[in-house]
Every structure is written in structure tokens, then in C-alpha cells.
Amino acid sequence: MPDLAVITGTTHGIGRVTARELAGAGYAVVMLCRDLLAAHEVRDEILQKIPGASIDPITCDLASFASVRAAAAIVRERYGPIRLLINNAGITTMKHRLSVDGFELNFAINHLGPFLLTELLRERMAAPGRIINVASRVHLRGGLDLAGVRSVPRRFNSLAMYAQSKLANVLHTFALARRLAGTAVTANCLHPGVVASNLLPRWLRLIKPLISPQTFDVERGAETTLFLALDTSVARESGKYFDEFHMVRPALATAEDVALQEALWEASTRWVGLSAPSC
Numbered sequence: 001m002p003d004l005a006v007i008t009g010t011t012h013g014i015g016r017v018t019a020r021e022l023a024g025a026g027y028a029v030v031m032l033c034r035d036l037l038a039a040h041e042v043r044d045e046i047l048q049k050i051p052g053a054s055i056d057p058i059t060c061d062l063a064s065f066a067s068v069r070a071a072a073a074i075v076r077e078r079y080g081p082i083r084l085l086i087n088n089a090g091i092t093t094m095k096h097r098l099s100v101d102g103f104e105l106n107f108a109i110n111h112l113g114p115f116l117l118t119e120l121l122r123e124r125m126a127a128p129g130r131i132i133n134v135a136s137r138v139h140l141r142g143g144l145d146l147a148g149v150r151s152v153p154r155r156f157n158s159l160a161m162y163a164q165s166k167l168a169n170v171l172h173t174f175a176l177a178r179r180l181a182g183t184a185v186t187a188n189c190l191h192p193g194v195v196a197s198n199l200l201p202r203w204l205r206l207i208k209p210l211i212s213p214q215t216f217d218v219e220r221g222a223e224t225t226l227f228l229a230l231d232t233s234v235a236r237e238s239g240k241y242f243d244e245f246h247m248v249r250p251a252l253a254t255a256e257d258v259a260l261q262e263a264l265w266e267a268s269t270r271w272v273g274l275s276a277p278s279c
């Protein structure tokens with residue numbers, strides 16, 4: 001039986017390349033995507049390159065707790081131990097929007113959905129196993145306003161909301177690694193580089209190579225995720241933030257604040273409807 005990799009957001013960008021490379025490395029890949037039709041197209045594309053690969057798309061809209069719960073239930077029911085759980089999917093929004101559950105959409109999709117998914121699958125992780133959160137260097141510009149994620153702001157700051165959600169990825173990773181200490185499961189997060197994907201607004205994608213010579217294509221953008229997933233040198237690393245060159249880097253000092261990590265964990269647990277804070 002091939003080892004199992006569960007990854008979110010494989011219809012485009014970094015996740016699409018990551019899923020293909022994991023299939024190429026011999027993993028059975030479960031792709032959690034909100035657009036099942038697009039996910040099947042990616043599956044067919046991978047199968048053309050890697051005949052016989054095991055790739056199963058499952059519907060999962062990270063903007064909806066109900067959808068995340070349904071997807072996690074399918075994974076728990078159909079599959080055995082998970083070797084790799086990769087929280088890759090992410091968005092940015094130019095306008096203020098709330099998820100169906102009433103949370104600011106960057107925070108809902110980039111943090112709360114992956115947090116719930118991870119908690120629902122955590123006990124199904126194989127030993128050894130790796131949990132990887134695709135964060136961003138933009139977290140360095142983030143602050144956490146837990147009171148604000150359910151209210152309508154007077155002025156919406158797109159970058160601040162994205163940065164907050166990516167800071168939440170780093171806080172989540174560090175708190176998760178603490179909970180996993182002493183087990184064979186690791187948790188790390190990363191910045192993939194500035195990647196010319198759908199995430200960047202079209203106008204920014206056009207000028208990005210001019211202002212940032214190190215804009216990566218999606219193939220290069222997937223490299224750090226794949227490094228954390230596959231490289232033996234990081235098998236025991238946990239609770240770290242890696243940059244796009246596979247180097248451990250200091251995260252924002254705020255992300256190291258254990259009290260803030262725990263405040264986010266407690267609020268997230270309550271908001272996603274998990275009964276008691278897990279430890």
C-alpha cells in the first residue's frame with residue numbers, strides 16, 4: 001500500500017504541482033478541493049503523466065465548517081493512516097466578505113478551515129507523519145485581532161487581513177508542534193516564495209517580475225512544500241518556519257508568543273465547534 005498524502009487546494013498553483021510531485025514520488029494522493037470538476041481535470045492530467053497513480057479528489061470548501069467536517073469524515077472512513085497532511089489552499093480577497101459561518105473570509109479559509117481539518121484528522125496521522133502549513137512571509141506584517149474577525153470593518157485592508165490569516169498559520173503550527181512533541185508527527189510551516197499563481201491579483205502578477213526579480217513559477221513555488229514533505233533531513237524538525245530556500249527562519253516575534261498561540265487555539269476550537277480544547 002502506498003503512503004497517503006492529504007492536500008488541500010490542488011486545482012491551481014502550488015498545490016497542483018505538489019499533488020503531481022507527490023504522486024510521482026509514489027504517494028496515494030487525496031486532493032481536498034472546492035471545485036470537484038477542476039480537481040478531476042487535475043487528476044486526469046496527473047494520470048497522463050503518471051499512469052496508475054492513486055489520486056482521489058474529494059469536495060472540501062474550507063470556507064464552510066460543514067464541508068470540512070464532511071470531507072474529513074470521508075477521509076477517516078475511506079483511508080488508513082495519513083503520512084502527509086498539507087494545508088496548502090489559500091486566498092486573498094480585495095473586499096470584505098464573511099464565510100457562511102460568519103468569519104472574515106481570509107481568516108476562515110486560510111486558518112479556521114485548515115485548523116478544523118487538522119484537528120479532525122490529527123489522530124489519523126501515521127507515525128512518522130508530517131503536517132505542513134503553507135504560510136507566507138507576509139505573516140511578518142500581520143497582527144491578530146480575534147475580536148475583529150466576526151465584525152464588519154469600517155475600512156477593509158486586504159493585505160492586513162491576508163497577513164493576519166498567515167500569522168494565524170504560523171501561530172497554529174507552533175501550538176500544534178507543542179501538542180505533538182514526543183510523538184512521531186511533526187508540524188512545520190513555510191513561505192513558498194513570491195509565486196506567479198492565481199493568488200496574486202492579475203495586475204500584480206503582470207508587474208511582479210519587474211519589482212521582484214525572484215518571482216517564482218509554480219514549479220519552483222512548490223519546492224519548499226515538497227522539501228518539507230519528502231526530505232529526510234527534516235524528518236525530525238518540528239515547530240519551525242522555513243523560507244523559500246528551505247532554511248529555518250525566525251518568525252515574527254508575535255508568532256512565538258505562547259499566550260497568543262493558545263488564545264488563537266482556544267478561540268479557533270470554540271468557533272469551529274470542537275467540544276473541548278484539545279491538548
Ligand SMILES: NC(=O)c1ccc[n+]([C@@H]2O[C@H](COP(=O)([O-])OP(=O)(O)OC[C@H]3O[C@@H](n4cnc5c(N)ncnc54)[C@H](OP(=O)(O)O)[C@@H]3O)[C@@H](O)[C@H]2O)c1
Nearest residue numbers: 009011012013014061062063089090136194195197198199
Ligand atoms: N502565490 C504566492 O506568492 C504565495 C506567497 C506566499 C504564500 N502563498 C500561499 O501558498 C498557498 C497556495 O497558494 P497559490 O499561490 O498556489 O494560490 P492559487 O494558485 O490561487 O491556488 C490556491 C488553491 O487554493 C484553493 N482554494 C481557495 N479557496 C478554497 C476553499 N474555500 N476551499 C478549498 N480550496 C480553496 C484554490 O481552489 P480554486 O481553484 O477553487 O480557486 C486553489 O486550488 C496559499 O496558502 C497561499 O497563501 C502563496
